[in-house]
Amino acid sequence: MPNAPHIAEVASLVGDPARANMLCALLGGRALTATELAFAAGVTPQTTSGHLGKLFSARLVVLMKQGRHRYYRLAGPHVAQMLESIMNVALTGPPRFQPKSKLDDKLRHARTCYDHIAGVLGVGLAERMSAHEFVVLGDEAGEVTPSGMDFLGKLGVDLSAYKKRRVFCRPCLDWTERRPHIGGAVGAALAQRCFELKWIERIRDTRALSITPSGRRGLLEFFDLSA
Amino acid sequence: MPNAPHIAEVASLVGDPARANMLCALLGGRALTATELAFAAGVTPQTTSGHLGKLFSARLVVLMKQGRHRYYRLAGPHVAQMLESIMNVALTGPPRFQPKSKLDDKLRHARTCYDHIAGVLGVGLAERMSAHEFVVLGDEAGEVTPSGMDFLGKLGVDLSAYKKRRVFCRPCLDWTERRPHIGGAVGAALAQRCFELKWIERIRDTRALSITPSGRRGLLEFFDLSA
DNA sequence: CCGATACTTCGCTCGCGGCCGAAGTAAATC
DNA sequence: GATTTACTTCGGCCGCGAGCGAAGTATCGG
Known part of the structure; x- marks a missing residue:
């Protein structure tokens, strides 16, 4: 009190x-x-x-x-984390009606979540990385495995600024998919790399992202993910 | 939006x-x-x-x-996590005056934070466990080391319900100490064990905790912490 | 059955705060 | 210097919702 x-x-x-x-x-x-x-x-x-x-x-x-x-x-x-945690509580609340729109669809598919990737794409990336045991995601914390560090290095993800810290990967509950995607420093660095590689692009004036053709190829090749 | x-x-x-x-x-x-x-x-x-x-x-x-x-x-x-994250934002806001009281002192010293231990005691436990490398705490996630699992086992902390999950330790920023203490499943199990051992007791009608004499001995012996 | 306790529902007041229209400042453009 | 754009401050309207008093509904003890 x-x-x-x-x-x-x-x-x-x-x-x-x-x-x-x-x-x-x-x-x-x-x-x-x-x-x-x-x-x-x-x-x-x-x-x-x-x-x-x-x-x-x-x-x-x-x-x-x-x-x-x-x-x-x-x-x-x-x-950002506060807003996410409020969102998280909000979606455990009583069910709502919400009219669908085209923008909603795009947002649902792929969007930025502060500094990382969310939506179907974000959840998909998290799922594939978990399946390959590049990351281990719990309810409240996440961890990058040694093979995961290796993988991210090959992808060109710059984690040098965070190397000292062994844990820096936060699962972030997705309000559309109700499954976790990868946030924290790893999520931010991964998102930044995807922008650099021109795998994803922002859709003007929105949080939504579009996946480029080269993005589709890259995601399939590196993550075994058909987006 | x-x-x-x-x-x-x-x-x-x-x-x-x-x-x-x-x-x-x-x-x-x-x-x-x-x-x-x-x-x-x-x-x-x-x-x-x-x-x-x-x-x-x-x-x-x-x-x-x-x-x-x-x-x-x-x-x-x-x-609980939502409330903590809001608290966390609140204490990064503009500084406040707040009159001190005796209860505040006790709360500052040791209290429960939903299901784990916070205050000077909570921060101290986290600090000692970090120093012994029983846990590694980052900004957004934490991890229990193998030696930490061993240590908690010896202490009688029951983590069996969570064994499947490798990460389940959440740093929880303390609003009095402005330093992290241990939350998540590990924090909850540790707190429960401290109650079982009668190291700590609730102070009637408050969130505050008092440390028993045997608690002081135990904390010194197991955690090298003089509380 | 009676009174006490725990809690709720109803009806009302009242003040805070969101909202906009109008007018004011500050920076870019002509 | 004049005009447009970006944003702010001021003043007044109005509605929502927190608050309490009074009265009503459960559950306990005797």
Whole structure:
């Protein structure tokens, strides 16, 4: 019962639909302008401005001024993880109706989740890497095996910045697939490598990803995954 | 930006100070009656009843009727983890003044965190086990080493239920110490064993723990930790 | 059966906070 | 310097929801 007020403060920030929409948009990992966030939230710019001011004061987002644009990003992985854990609780709640849309389909298929890959593609990668015993995923933690380190090295995934730390692979529950995908430092590095290799590309103005033809070949060759 | 409404719904439940207080009280891990929760939240029973109804509908808590009492518990570890992650974000926010109290001191010293041990004691255990290389803790995941499994076995910690899973040790950032303590299945099993050994005892009506004389001896002997 | 305890449901008040329109600042473009 | 774009601050409206008092429903003890 101590710092509960702090919790309530942060949670109530996330608890407003407009702000939740903005934060979810930022969960895509990119920095977005105030206007883009206004569109994402479905409110006017002046309302957005107020919301962003609050999120900034509470340090849930950070600000990068660039000319007349103001780019907002999530303040760090801890915020992303908080949002994920809330999502995780939300989807264990009472079942919902939710109308389908085309964008939803694309998001379901492949999207970024802060700094790593989610959706059918993300879950598929996790599943294949588990099957090959490149990673071991538990409920709350994950681990890269020696053969997995080897494999990732061959793929050109740069893990040098994390080498000191033996554990740095976090399973991240997927809200569409209800199965884990690979987050944490490994997930981020893997996603970055996939972008470098041009296996995946962002779909304009969304969190959704499209898989390129060379991506399909690569995924089949390296991961034995037909996407 | 899809299921953002769901996030907002859950977050706004946590975002009310009274409900946040209740949930934090339940973070102690025990089941509490509606009246106890009313006291913890500082509101009247009828207000509490309304709140608990909402938390129950959203499946953040579960209910056990027992005679004329109604015991509420957190719906599961996922809820505890969500609360922790929110706490984690809250304490990276702007610094706060918070008046000290005696209970705060005790909580700071040793307390339960859902199903494992937190506070100075929890952080100390994690630190000693890391130093002896019984566990390896990263930012987002942890791992028990073979020698650690051996050590826990000697201590009588029952991990049989989790043996299949190689990773099941979650670092849990401590809101008082700002350093990780051991959560997940290992943390829960370790805490349970400490209760069995009567090394620690709950302080009535709180999440705080007191260390018994035999606990001090045991901690010194097994963990090289003077508590 | 009676009173006490545990908890709920109902009806009401009231204040916080989200929302937008209007007006203001700041930076790029002409 | 004038215009457009990006974003902010101000002021006022309004609705949701937390809060309590009062009254109602279960379960215990005697």
